Amino acid sequence: MTESLARRDEPLCTLPHQEWSTAHCEGVDDTINVNEIVQHVIRTLAEGRTDVSEILSRAAYHAQGWLTAFIEANDDKHLLAILPHVESLASHAGRLGISTDTLAVMWGNLASTYVLRGKLDDARQAFENELEYLLSRKEPAPVLELKTRSQLADVLRNTGEALAVWLPHLQRARDLAFQLADSRPEDVSTAVANCLTVLSSHTSQDALEPAVQALTSDFASLRQRMPATQSLRIQHEVGQINDALTTGLMTDQEVEQRCRTLLNDDGLRGPQRLELTGLLAESLAYQHRWNDALEHLQTIHAYAVEQPLHPQVIAKALHNVGLRVGLAAACSVRECRTAFMVLIGEADAPPAPECQQLLSLLVSIASRMAVEHLSLQAGVTCMPFKMQTLRLLEAVCDQDHDAIREIHEGLNGLDAAALDREDEFGWRLLSQVVSTSALSMRLRGD
Numbered sequence: 001m002t003e004s005l006a007r008r009d010e011p012l013c014t015l016p017h018q019e020w021s022t023a024h025c026e027g028v029d030d031t032i033n034v035n036e037i038v039q040h041v042i043r044t045l046a047e048g049r050t051d052v053s054e055i056l057s058r059a060a061y062h063a064q065g066w067l068t069a070f071i072e073a074n075d076d077k078h079l080l081a082i083l084p085h086v087e088s089l090a091s092h093a094g095r096l097g098i099s100t101d102t103l104a105v106m107w108g109n110l111a112s113t114y115v116l117r118g119k120l121d122d123a124r125q126a127f128e129n130e131l132e133y134l135l136s137r138k139e140p141a142p143v144l145e146l147k148t149r150s151q152l153a154d155v156l157r158n159t160g161e162a163l164a165v166w167l168p169h170l171q172r173a174r175d176l177a178f179q180l181a182d183s184r185p186e187d188v189s190t191a192v193a194n195c196l197t198v199l200s201s202h203t204s205q206d207a208l209e210p211a212v213q214a215l216t217s218d219f220a221s222l223r224q225r226m227p228a229t230q231s232l233r234i235q236h237e238v239g240q241i242n243d244a245l246t247t248g249l250m251t252d253q254e255v256e257q258r259c260r261t262l263l264n265d266d267g268l269r270g271p272q273r274l275e276l277t278g279l280l281a282e283s284l285a286y287q288h289r290w291n292d293a294l295e296h297l298q299t300i301h302a303y304a305v306e307q308p309l310h311p312q313v314i315a316k317a318l319h320n321v322g323l324r325v326g327l328a329a330a331c332s333v334r335e336c337r338t339a340f341m342v343l344i345g346e347a348d349a350p351p352a353p354e355c356q357q358l359l360s361l362l363v364s365i366a367s368r369m370a371v372e373h374l375s376l377q378a379g380v381t382c383m384p385f386k387m388q389t390l391r392l393l394e395a396v397c398d399q400d401h402d403a404i405r406e407i408h409e410g411l412n413g414l415d416a417a418a419l420d421r422e423d424e425f426g427w428r429l430l431s432q433v434v435s436t437s438a439l440s441m442r443l444r445g446d
Contacts, residue, residue, distance in 0.1 A: 056093050057100045063089055064106035071112060074270040076307045079113065086110055094129070101141075104133040108148055115151070116271070118311035118373045120159050127152040143187050146176040150194040157198050158312070158378045167211060170195050174218050181225060189226035193235055195219050200239065201378055230267045237262060238272060241279050245320070255283040271310045274303060278317025285324040290354035297321065297358060301365050311373035314365065319380050322362050322390050326430045329359045333396055335437035343432060356397055363387075363394050381418035386427055388414055393434045396441065408438045 063086045070079035090110055093103050111126035131148050134141050149169040156166035173195055177188045199216045228236075241258055244250035250258075259280035263273065277296050284293035297317075304314055330336035332350040340347035366374070366387040374383035388411050395403035419428040 052096065053098045053100060056089060056096075056098055057102045060089050060093070060100075060102045060106040064102070064109045067106075067109045067113060071109070071116070076270065076309055079116075080308075083113060086113075090126070099133045099136075101137075104130045104144070107133075108144070108151075111155075112151065115155065116309045118370075118376050120155050120376060124152070124155050124159065127155060142176050142180055143184055146173055146180065146187065146191045149173045149176070150191040150198075154194060154198045157202065158376055160378070163202070163209065163212070166198070167215070170198065170215055171211075174215060174222075177219070177222055181222065185227050186229065189223070189229065189232055192219050192223050192226060193232050196223065197235075197239065230265075231269065234262060234265065234268060234272055238275060238279075241276075245279065245282060252283045252286045256280060256287070259283065271313050274300065274310055274313045275316070278313065278321065281317065282320045282324065285321050285328075285358070288328065288351065288355075290352055290358055293321070293325075294354060294358050294361065297361050297365075301361055304365050304368055311369055312376035315369065315374050315383060316377055316380055318362055318366055318374075319383065319386065321358075322366075322386065323426050323430065325355060325358045325362060326390055326393055326434075327426065329355050329397060330393060330430065330433050330437075332356065333437060335440050336393075336396065336433050339433040339436040342436075343429065356394075359390065359394055359397070363391050366390065381421075381424070382414070382416050382427070385411065385414040385416045385419075385431070389427075389431045389434050392438055393430075396434060396437050399441070401441065404438050404441055408435065408442065411435065 063082065066082050067079070067086055069075075070082065086106065087110065090103075090107060093099070107126045107130040111123045111130065114120070114123035114126060127148055131145070131152065134145050134148065150173045153166040153169040153173070156169070173191060177192055177195075180188050196216065196219050199212060199219070202212060237258065241250075241255055244255055259276050262268065263276050263280065268276070277299050281293045281296040281300070284290075284296065300314060300317055303310075328348065328351040331340070331348045332355070337347040337350075371384055374387060375381075388407060392404065392407045392411065395407055416431065418424060419431065
């Protein structure tokens with residue numbers, strides 16, 4: 001059935017180009033094989049049946065069930081194996097305009113998988129497809145709507161949408177959460193935690209708008225009434241560790257101990273374990289325990305090599321560990337130390353040699369990631385520029401003049417506007433020190 005009607009790329013039309021049919025001019029010389037024709041005929045016959053919707057729904061029921069199971073079991077290998085089949089079902093359903101409850105649930109689970117893969121535009125479309133169907137049902141589906149809106153708001157926030165776009169989803173989620181608090185406490189508890197995470201990521205970067213403040217207060221009061229599951233307890237503790245590293249409310253040793261305790265918990269989900277590994281590496285880097293930090297960063301590197309999941313978690317670790325390692329590694333270079341003295345009047349002592357190993361590993365991890373995957377989390381700004389700065393620092397440390405010239409010139413086209421913000425002082429200082437040193441070396445080397 002796969003015997004070709006013509007050799008691949010052999011023109012099927014022997015007439016001059018100007019005599020081709022205007023109806024088929026764009027594809028008249030495409031080679032068609034029997035398999036493609038048979039597939040088209042079979043699809044046409046199958047889709048002419050009256051029970052196509054039921055058939056697709058049955059397939060979707062099984063597909064989304066497996067998808068959910070693999071997500072919950074942290075089974076990345078099988079999750080990625082079944083994903084193309086779920087995508088195919090979703091594509092057929094969308095093309096045929098078929099919508100059912102089961103397909104809507106499948107859209108939601110597919111969106112969650114897209115989030116894990118860092119495909120936020122696809123996740124947004126899938127969540128919006130699910131929400132559109134839920135709102136068109138004769139009977140409301142408040143639990144699904146609550147879950148969908150809380151996750152969609154997170155995606156919208158991280159894709160850079162304005163507050164006015166994603167806040168209404170959280171406001172509706174609040175109303176649904178209060179409505180369902182007594183009848184579906186566990187579902188509400190999970191959704192409330194997600195909503196608070198979205199709001200905290202916003203308020204940590206911007207002034208507290210009254211609407212955001214009121215919504216945060218409502219969700220916080222509701223959380224007090226909800227059962228604390230193990231997963232939510234861990235999520236809450238991870239949030240506290242993140243806050244502590246930002247505000248300094250815990251010592252680095254306390255952060256280290258809390259991370260190690262949580263990492264011993266067998267109930268950790270995949271992204272939680274990955275995030276805690278990054279936080280532990282960050283706390284160790286702040287203590288200048290470079291060998292210990294290297295061990296945990298190697299764990300992240302091994303995961304990044306093996307699986308294309310959770311790029312936003314990996315990028316955040318690169319951002320936070322990279323700043324601490326970059327500032328320390330720069331102090332091992334004479335030109336950088338001079339720049340520090342000029343800019344801030346002091347420079348730390350040169351770090352142990354292992355610090356440069358950490359720098360090289362950070363650059364290696366960043367080089368494996370697609371550029372668009374470096375900027376998936378709201379508030380983590382100018383990531384291509386920052387990772388290029390670490391590459392430049394590595395070249396400066398190695399005194400590699402050819403690499404310095406190439407990387408330094410590559411910085412010019414990258415966005416660094418957000419580095420003017422007050423909370424970007426560390427990265428702004430590092431980029432100034434490294435660029436000044438690179439320019440000095442280029443002038444001396446030339």
